[in-house]
Amino acid sequence: MNEYTYPILFGVTIGVLTRLYLLKTDYRQYPTYLHGKIIHIALGFIAAGLGTIAVPAIMEKEFAAITFLALAASQFRDVRNMERNTLNELDQYELVPRGKTYIEGIAIVFEGRNYLVIFASFLSTFAYLVWNIWLGLVGAVISFIVARKLMSGSRLGDIVEVEYVKPHFKGAGLYVDNIYIMNIGLEARREEILRYGMGFILKPKNFNARSTIANLGQRQAILHDISTALGVYRDSGTPALVPLAKRDLDDGRVGIFILPQEKDVEKAKAIIRNVPTLENAIRMPTKSETNQAGKVLR
Amino acid sequence: MTVEKMILAVITTSPHKVVGGMTFVCESDEEMQRIAANLEAILDGIAHALSDDLLIIVKH
Known part of the structure; x- marks a missing residue:
């Protein structure tokens, strides 16, 4: 001592x-x-x-x-x-x-x-x-x-607004709102997807958020978190039943398509808002010197 | 070996629309759906519809 x-x-x-x-x-x-x-x-x-x-x-x-x-x-x-x-x-x-x-x-x-x-x-x-x-x-x-x-760290809810949209088909194309997700050929699969699927639109609150949610890793993190929390309706060997996130090229919104086991809109929204914004996905285009001069990006 | 992003099989009721490839010609729409469902499971791929009478299986 x-x-x-x-x-x-x-x-x-x-x-x-x-x-x-x-x-x-x-x-x-x-x-x-x-x-x-x-x-x-x-x-x-x-x-x-x-x-x-x-x-x-x-x-x-x-x-x-x-x-x-x-x-x-x-x-x-x-x-x-x-x-x-x-x-x-x-x-x-x-x-x-x-x-x-x-x-x-x-x-x-x-x-x-x-x-x-x-x-x-x-x-x-x-x-x-x-x-x-x-x-x-x-x-x-x-x-x-x-x-x-x-x-x-910050949460996704800080940078985007989450909105529930029922997924729908135009022919074989699966859409969430106006965002194309994927092509499903089988009738039986389409029925399953309409029965179990849920769609969400992430609307970025500003120009920085637009680039952040465009990141593929960030989108995958959202899909993973929501599938962990609500379960997932899929198995190996059913690649058609896969949660996906696709982007609207015009305005940077992201359409999320998921197949949860527990279909609860409010819970799903809360989970999406709670997904961490990944450090490696965060982009700050408005901080660029060129962008700080002249027209403000939104 | 996994073959990805390739057309693994074509299932159709209008054989004149397809040249080459592993093509399954079906008599009816139901048969086309059934064969495509089987192939989807066997090949671990997704059945995509190019038109009402033409399906392809692709592994992603």
């Missing part, structure tokens, strides 16, 4: 608590209960340890010890690789795949959260050592709030 024992224990505890707080298994069923979680808690513990130890190391003028943080960075980049590989492998066996953009988004989040844990442990240990445990707790609360703020 020395003067650093309690601050270190404190910092590690805060770090692990931050990780637990950020680790939620929700409708996505990822990370899986229980083994997937253990991996992340263990890595969170390591991250917390690294963040905590940095403070006494500086105080003892052991500056070489700080280089361990660089080691941490490469360690957590591996976390991202691990997540990406696992999810890519699993995606092949999904009835409605997540898509690479969604997977990359999840992988980035897992890496980012470990850095937040380092930050939380560092801040709270620092406050404890410089002042006292109470200010250490204040530091912990601040880092909790920062972590929460940084980890809550």
Whole structure:
């Protein structure tokens, strides 16, 4: 026992608590209960340890010890690789795949959260050592709030309006509103699709949203989330029964066609609004210097 | 081997409209629908209608 024992224990505890707080298994069923979680808690513990130890190391003028943080960075980049590989492998066996953009988004989040844990442990240990445990707790609360703020991305509901439209056929062509989805040749399939299918129109609220929802990865994420939450009427070997999202080239609206097992319009709308806007899909054409001058894009 | 984005089979009641390819000529509309449904399941493809009397199976 020395003067650093309690601050270190404190910092590690805060770090692990931050990780637990950020680790939620929700409708996505990822990370899986229980083994997937253990991996992340263990890595969170390591991250917390690294963040905590940095403070006494500086105080003892052991500056070489700080280089361990660089080691941490490469360690957590591996976390991202691990997540990406696992999810890519699993995606092949999904009835409605997540898509690479969604997977990359999840992988980035897992890496980012470990850095937040380092930050939380560092801040709270620092406050404890410089002042006292109470200010250490204040530091912990601040880092909790920062972590929460940084980890809550925007939702699709912020950038689009969702409207329910019953899908219909013109000849063999399946349409959602005026957006062509696909050609279905068999009569029996058309009946099934009319019975089980639902259509939604996503109307972008501005020019940036138009480019964001045009992203194929973003569209796949919508289809995956809604199929996870409401079930999906399809099986392997029925490629005609596939949820699809197509775009109206004129005004950038996106038509979503889904085959849920639970046909509830309000629930489906709520789920679509709740789909995360993927970091990698977000586009900001209005921020371009050329576009900021002259006519305003809408 | 998977053959994608290719016409795997043609099912029609008007054989004069098709030249070449794996063509199934049917007597009636019902037969055309039935054969197309079977082929769709077997080939793991989608039956698309080009016109009322002409269906193709494509794997996507």
